[in-house]
Amino acid sequence: MKATLLSRSVKPATGKPVIGVFAPCDPRIDAASRERSTNIIKHTAESLAGKITLPDGTAAEVVYSDVLIDAESQADQVARQFKEAGVSVLVCVPDTWSFPQLTTISLLSHFPKDIPINFTTGNSATRPGVVYTHATSGAIAQYGKLTHINVGKWPDEGQNPQMSAPTLQALVDWCYAAVTFQGLKGKRVVVFGHDSMGMETALPHIMETRNQFGIEVTRLDMKLLADMLKKESYDKTELKKLRAWLEEHAGDRIELPEGEKDSELLDQSLALYLIVRDLMREIDAVGGGFMSQLEWGSDDRGIQLPVADIMESLFNSTFDHNGPKAVQPFATEADVQALLTQLFMTWLSGGHPPLFMDFRKAWDKEDITELAAQNGYQPNGDEPWLQKGFVDGVNSGSASFNWAAVPGTEEKEIMKKITFPKAVDYFYYLGNSVHFISPGNIKGLAARLAYSSLSGMFSMIWDEAETVALPVTLAQKICDGANPTWPHTFVVPKYASMTEYKQYAPANHFHMTWDLAPARLQFWMDFCNVLSVAPWQERPAFIEETDRPVPLLYLLNGGEDATKKLKAGKH
Structure with missing residues (x-):
């Protein structure tokens, strides 16, 4: 017998998460009930097909087996079918009584x-x-494996029962989390430079990230980017296309007060996007980060280089000069915990653009009432930004262009709302920033990943949140008081008070993704064994039709945190 040389060509879908739908059954049950079980399998698979979108815009593959698992032989058969199809996510839809060890438990052993x-x-x-x-x-809980159950609703009678919309939605949310968990294994992100400004909340915890999430962190030096800029290692024709695209959209909203000098700096900052994009393609990176400060552009002992704001915004946006594209989560200041937060939430949302922000000034109710009075604004009492206050989310880089408008807005209309002023403060006027003020009524999750060496575990601090729009005069005052050349998003947490929000921030950055359901994040935290931190006194422990039900495994082992620590080996 000879060894077989494999073909060098690989199917494009190889390694992508595949959802497999199956059902057990009892061999003693009548033929009509068995046919009904088979129909439920098919109905579930077809209902899921096309519903779980990956960040690249494709749908997660869904397969099913119409072999009802009565006993071990069928369990082995279905397992082999699923393994051949690359199944990495299992959905069981039982409609009859059967024998656990002979059926699903035997399948799981594969x-x-x-x-x-x-x-x-x-x-x-x-x-x-x-x-x-x-x-x-x-x-299954007895032997320590995590499962989730979705006791939903479909008709008790009839050969072709259709599951209810809430039952399907709960399953879809679970599938998004499962696909994110499995789909990111083996992926990598690339970070240019070390941890910026000594921010230890930004550290790339290489081994911990590899062990817990299956994600590799590739580290490249910023010198490579500086050298490639100097050598002009980019497609000059494409650079002209990118510059023309930006000018077409922004025109005189691109601030170039020093003429040719500023124009050259703008070209360099745009070229940086092309260089980093191509490097990320070479290693098939799903996200990235760029240190910038201090060495790159704000230490006058070195050669000053152009700011990367436009580059970072482009990566986090759903379009560029070549048209629609997938978001590639990107973090300024080489903030790896920010990058991972954005990466996970982008996948969980099906590719929605993330927002990278400083946790800048938390304007509590008293602060903003005082500012309003100073500027002659007479509140009517029902302004959402006055109810509890808000956070001014603002940072020089990584602000997705999409957040200049409400979800679903076309590229042309989004770009009308963005200006590109000269960078100021720390950056010696070397290039252009990105500026906009996000509109109100954008709902989603605001969150931040954190790590602790005491537990050796990651945590996610999160809350539901919504953006608010302020009167123009007050909004401008707030922008001027922080930085008028950077993007600003005014964020109100749903349950956290301003006191809690100010005290419990795990870092100076936080992140938001729109239209992301809490249950998806909770399911994902279960899979990745991440501690869920939502300590807001106003938030109930469980919100029906919002939260995922607590898995049985947690209840049997002293609660969610206790079980996660047991799983992590932190007794």
Whole structure:
């Protein structure tokens, strides 16, 4: 027998997460009930198909087996089918009673212990799939594996029952989390430079990130970028196209007071985008970060180089000079915890653009009331920005262009709202910043990943949040008081008070992604064994139809945090 040389060509979809749908059954049950079970498998798979979008715009593949798992032989058969199809996410849809160890537990033995599995079932007493679900999830919890159950609703009778919309939505949210967990394994991000300004909250925890998330952090020196800029190692024709695109959209909103000198600096900052983009393509990176300060552009002992604001904004946007594109989460100041936060939330949202912000001034109710009075504004009492206050989210880089407008706005209309003033303060006027004020009524999650050496674990501090629009005069006063050349987004947390928000920030940066459901983040934290930190006194421990139900495994082991520490080996 000879060894086989594999082809060098690989199918484009290889390695992408695949969702496999199956069902157990009892061999003693009548033929009509078995046919109904098969129909539920197909209905579930077809309902999921096209619903889970990856950041590149493609849909996660969904496959199903119509082999009902009655016993070990069928479990082995379905497992082999799934492994051949590359299945890495399991969805079990039992409609009848069956025997846990002979069916799903036997199937699970073919897969890694951390493979996500969901049990979605109707609440039927006729052929009690819900009884099977509780029996099986309980058995699996005993040997320490995480499962999630979705006891939803579909008709007790009929050969082709359709699951209810809430049942499907709960399953879709779970699938997004499972696909994010599995899809990012083996991926890499690239970070240029070391941790900026000694910010230890920005450190690339290389081994911990590899062990917990399966993500590699490639580190490259900023000297490479400086050398490539000097050598003009980029496509000059494409640079002209990028510059023309920016001028077409922004025109005289690009500030170039020193004429040719400023024009050359703008070209260099745009060329930086092309250089970094191509380097990221070479190593197939899904995200990146750039140190900038101090060595790059604000230490006068060295050669000053142009700011990277436009570059970072372009990576975080859903378009550039070549048209629509996937978001590639990018972090200013080489803030790796920011990068990971944005990366996870972009995947969980199906590719929505992230917002990178300084946790700048937290304007509590008293502060903003005083500012309003000083500027002659008479509040009517129902302004959302006056109810509890807001955070002025502002930073020199990484602000996605998309956040200049409400979700769904066309590229042309977005770009009308953006200006490109000269960079000021720390950057010696070397290039252009990005400036806009985000509109109100954008809802999503604001969050920040953190790490602690005491536990050896990552945590996610998060809350639901919404942007608010202030009267123009007050908004400008606030911008002028921080930095009028940078983007500003005024963010109100849903449950955190301003006192809590000010005290519990884990770093000087925080991040927001729109239209991201809390349940998706919670499911993902379960898979990745990340501690969930939402200590707001106004937030209930469980919000029905918003939060995911607490997994049984946690209840059996002293609670969510206690179980996660047990899983991490931190007794």
